[in-house]
Amino acid sequence: METNIAEIARIARVSTATVSRVINSPEKVAQETRGKVEKIIKQLNYVPNQQARSLRSRRTRMIAIIVPHSADYLFSYPYFSILVKEVSLELSRFDYHLILTTDEPQEAVTERYRVFIDKKMVDGFVVLDLKNDDERVHFLRERGLPFVTVGRNDRDTDISFVDTDNDLGAYLAGKHLSEKSCKRILFINGLADQSVSVWRERGLVRASRDFGFDYEVFNGDFIEESGAAITRSNLGKFDAIFAASDLMAIGALKVLKEEGVSLPVIGFDDIPLSSEFSPSVTTVHQPIDEVGREAARILVRQISQGQVTKTILPVSLVIRESSEVSA
Amino acid sequence: METNIAEIARIARVSTATVSRVINSPEKVAQETRGKVEKIIKQLNYVPNQQARSLRSRRTRMIAIIVPHSADYLFSYPYFSILVKEVSLELSRFDYHLILTTDEPQEAVTERYRVFIDKKMVDGFVVLDLKNDDERVHFLRERGLPFVTVGRNDRDTDISFVDTDNDLGAYLAGKHLSEKSCKRILFINGLADQSVSVWRERGLVRASRDFGFDYEVFNGDFIEESGAAITRSNLGKFDAIFAASDLMAIGALKVLKEEGVSLPVIGFDDIPLSSEFSPSVTTVHQPIDEVGREAARILVRQISQGQVTKTILPVSLVIRESSEVSA
DNA sequence: GGCTATAATGTAATCGATTACACAGCAATC
DNA sequence: GATTGCTGTGTAATCGATTACATTATAGCC
Numbered sequence: 001m002e003t004n005i006a007e008i009a010r011i012a013r014v015s016t017a018t019v020s021r022v023i024n025s026p027e028k029v030a031q032e033t034r035g036k037v038e039k040i041i042k043q044l045n046y047v048p049n050q051q052a053r054s055l056r057s058r059r060t061r062m063i064a065i066i067v068p069h070s071a072d073y074l075f076s077y078p079y080f081s082i083l084v085k086e087v088s089l090e091l092s093r094f095d096y097h098l099i100l101t102t103d104e105p106q107e108a109v110t111e112r113y114r115v116f117i118d119k120k121m122v123d124g125f126v127v128l129d130l131k132n133d134d135e136r137v138h139f140l141r142e143r144g145l146p147f148v149t150v151g152r153n154d155r156d157t158d159i160s161f162v163d164t165d166n167d168l169g170a171y172l173a174g175k176h177l178s179e180k181s182c183k184r185i186l187f188i189n190g191l192a193d194q195s196v197s198v199w200r201e202r203g204l205v206r207a208s209r210d211f212g213f214d215y216e217v218f219n220g221d222f223i224e225e226s227g228a229a230i231t232r233s234n235l236g237k238f239d240a241i242f243a244a245s246d247l248m249a250i251g252a253l254k255v256l257k258e259e260g261v262s263l264p265v266i267g268f269d270d271i272p273l274s275s276e277f278s279p280s281v282t283t284v285h286q287p288i289d290e291v292g293r294e295a296a297r298i299l300v301r302q303i304s305q306g307q308v309t310k311t312i313l314p315v316s317l318v319i320r321e322s323s324e325v326s327a
Numbered sequence: 328m329e330t331n332i333a334e335i336a337r338i339a340r341v342s343t344a345t346v347s348r349v350i351n352s353p354e355k356v357a358q359e360t361r362g363k364v365e366k367i368i369k370q371l372n373y374v375p376n377q378q379a380r381s382l383r384s385r386r387t388r389m390i391a392i393i394v395p396h397s398a399d400y401l402f403s404y405p406y407f408s409i410l411v412k413e414v415s416l417e418l419s420r421f422d423y424h425l426i427l428t429t430d431e432p433q434e435a436v437t438e439r440y441r442v443f444i445d446k447k448m449v450d451g452f453v454v455l456d457l458k459n460d461d462e463r464v465h466f467l468r469e470r471g472l473p474f475v476t477v478g479r480n481d482r483d484t485d486i487s488f489v490d491t492d493n494d495l496g497a498y499l500a501g502k503h504l505s506e507k508s509c510k511r512i513l514f515i516n517g518l519a520d521q522s523v524s525v526w527r528e529r530g531l532v533r534a535s536r537d538f539g540f541d542y543e544v545f546n547g548d549f550i551e552e553s554g555a556a557i558t559r560s561n562l563g564k565f566d567a568i569f570a571a572s573d574l575m576a577i578g579a580l581k582v583l584k585e586e587g588v589s590l591p592v593i594g595f596d597d598i599p600l601s602s603e604f605s606p607s608v609t610t611v612h613q614p615i616d617e618v619g620r621e622a623a624r625i626l627v628r629q630i631s632q633g634q635v636t637k638t639i640l641p642v643s644l645v646i647r648e649s650s651e652v653s654a
Numbered sequence: 655g656g657c658t659a660t661a662a663t664g665t666a667a668t669c670g671a672t673t674a675c676a677c678a679g680c681a682a683t684c
Numbered sequence: 685g686a687t688t689g690c691t692g693t694g695t696a697a698t699c700g701a702t703t704a705c706a707t708t709a710t711a712g713c714c
Contacts, residue, residue: 002700004700033662099427659712
């Protein structure tokens with residue numbers, strides 16, 4: 001027979017209410033009683049049934065991350081799995097758990113969210129890959145469920161988020177290139193509808209004003225091929241390249257190598273590969289593990305205290321070989 | 328007020344038992360009643376509360392993957408996130424969900440398993456990174472919870488698993504190298520306690536007998552640095568390299584390049600980077616997405632029908648530049 | 655001493671489903 | 685016509701906790 005709260009109560013000669021209190025608000029129980037109950041709990045290795053708890057307390061202690069199929073590339077991007085790992089680990093320190101899932105191509109973007117909410121399976125969500133006008137944010141706000149976004153946009157300013165200083169990152173990249181006397185920068189940005197792309201372009205605009213260079217922006221989709229393609233079709237028109245992901249920077253570097261051209265190139269993210277690649281890639285470092293942990297903490301706070309938190313984490317330019325060539 | 332089964336029952340003028348039957352075993356309900364109830368369920372957008380269901384039926388429809396901190400490298404290995412994605416997606420097709428988590432360094436290997444089981448949070452586990460003598464398998468078997476391992480060993484032969492034909496993969500690699508007239512192969516295997524390493528060495532042993540070459544085995548830990556280190560300290564002693572992961576093969580290739588040595592090199596896994604790297608890496612391809620999906624299916628079958636399933640998926644040698652050099 | 659506030663505990667309702675069991679109605683069987 | 689079996693449905697127990705409310709004991713105060 002599985003031990004449950006009633007059995008503990010019986011053996012300890014107290015009521016189930018008291019056992020429950022010992023577990024959930026020990027300060028409400030007298031020292032003596034508490035000790036007695038705790039001893040028996042330990043002896044019998046009793047652990048409360050989470051389903052029963054959730055049912056009654058209306059808290060499941062589950063958080064979901066739903067990766068849109070449209071962001072499938074995330075799964076082969078090391079940035080992402082490290083983020084997920086840190087979110088999960090930090091959540092578990094608060095006794096929360098992470099459900100990780102994807103949607104199917106034919107489904108509505110918000111469908112999985114709806115199901116999780118309607119089934120009462122989760123207490124909140126971490127929203128990745130934020131768009132400028134994000135359907136999921138509208139939906140979650142309407143449904144009133146706690147959530148935190150990784151990234152921020154101009155539209156949804158009253159919600160919890162954790163972001164890195166993408167604006168500054170792009171600014172630093174532009175500054176560094178201008179110091180190399182570059183005057184015409186090819187900016188391979190991410191997808192135009194992603195909020196992260198907006199911030200990065202803003203940073204580059206600022207830098208171009210402050211340091212007096214021109215740039216032209218093209219939109220890639222973060223993976224290597226798009227960086228390569230954009231570079232190939234713009235050869236000869238620019239004297240430097242700034243890409244919004246390391247993979248796109250690497251794509252660019254490969255094309256340059258093939259064509260025997262030598263230009264300063266800067267990437268974004270600082271994935272492990274960037275230091276391994278030859279030439280090693282100058283890039284904007286983001287503290288991705290801290291982003292994950294902070295997202296978890298913000299969400300837990302939002303759930304337990306209804307508190308909206310906004311965090312912007314610093315970035316830094318990591319100078320390696322790819323930007324230190326003469327144009 | 329949230330709609331629950333009682334409200335549906337009231338409006339449809341039937342009992343809650345009937346509503347429950349319409350949802351869970353519609354064939355037991357008369358056509359007419361069923362139609363009536365279904366209509367109201369749809370109208371009110373009723374979705375059963377999963378916690379209540381789980382509590383009563385003792386099925387949570389949750390599966391967990393617990394990545395040991397000792398296998399931390401998995402998180403930056405693209406192989407892994409694709410595996411997780413496919414497991415999760417396939418599970419969701421059976422209305423199961425995936426909890427992804429890691430343990431903390433100071434914890435016992437089985438601690439998180441214990442907690443999930445004791446809290447009654449999950450119906451089963453997917454065990455990754457299988458060891459030759461795997462504590463987790465002992466533990467789960469003792470506790471009687473359904474699980475499937477990715478990989479197999481000689482000890483635990485009566486459990487569900489999905490594996491790739493690592494033995495054959497290594498055999499094919501050895502064969503290919505011997506066809507290039509290699510006679511002394513440096514085999515950079517994975518960690519010795521991992522079952523996958525055993526199978527790969529077996530395959531190479533077979534090949535060395537069949538095709539008459541020598542080899543010496545060293546154990547790396549799957550990441551690039553270990554491949555590089557082992558290569559460096561064995562320069563000049565071998566005329567070919569076979570590494571048990573693409574990352575280690577790449578590490579080896581970098582050292583060879585630095586030293587100006589040219590040897591055939593073969594990797595394992597076929598991660599995206601392998602075709603991108605220069606030289607592109609000849610490698611043993613594993614159908615990782617199918618491994619993930621099959622693991623999910625096997626586990627669901629094990630849970631619902633108590634059926635033990637063992638699947639071995641095929642591998643193939645993908646010949647690229649790294650093996651096509653003259654020694 | 656009587657009154658009130660506070661601390662400690664117990665009783666029982668409750669969360670929202672599933673399901674064992676009972677029973678009614680009807681057809682088939684002898 | 686009685687018996688058996690099957691279909692369809694309802695009643696109520698149950699899963700295992702949390703928690704509103706009631707109750708008792710004790711201390712503090714006038």
